[in-house]
Amino acid sequence: MSVYQGLTYGGSSWTPEFVQAIDPDKCIGCGRCVKVCSHGTLGFGNLDDDEDADRMQANISNKDNCIGCMACGKTCVKKAFSFEVKEI
Ligand code: SF4
Ligand code: SF4
Structure with missing residues (x-):
């Protein structure tokens, strides 16, 4: 395996x-x-969980740009x- x-x-x-x-x-x-993040990899939004509907958190919206x-x-x-490192 190479990295x-x-x-x-x-x-x-x-x-x-x-x-x-x-980690949520x-x-x-x-x-x-x-x-x-200067590569547009991360987003920001509400949790799906009904209990915390007003709580905003970061998410990975476009991992391919990382x-x-x-x-x-x-x-x-x-x-x-x-x-994680990327194996090639
Ligand atoms: S929004 Fe703040 S607490 Fe949440 S992952 Fe980003 S830097 Fe960490
Ligand atoms: S590791 Fe990826 S998601 Fe994090 S700041 Fe760098 S490009 Fe953005």
Whole structure:
């Protein structure tokens, strides 16, 4: 198994870690992650659960756009994100 590798501007290799999930039990709906993602990967909306119909949370709306920078996870004070490497 190989893992997808990226390159820095200077040519050093690094391993992108792509967004995998957002834990709904941790997300408080602050919206920081949605603002920090420059690739339109994350969305923001209501939970489907009737009990929490007014509660807003982040979601992964377009995973295919993720570049694996992990900026969303770094900005999340609740540590709600999990990431995965991409096997090739
Ligand atoms: S930064 Fe964390 S707590 Fe805030 S909306 Fe995103 S996942 Fe939820
Ligand atoms: S890892 Fe980067 S590109 Fe992917 S969702 Fe997070 S901030 Fe956006």
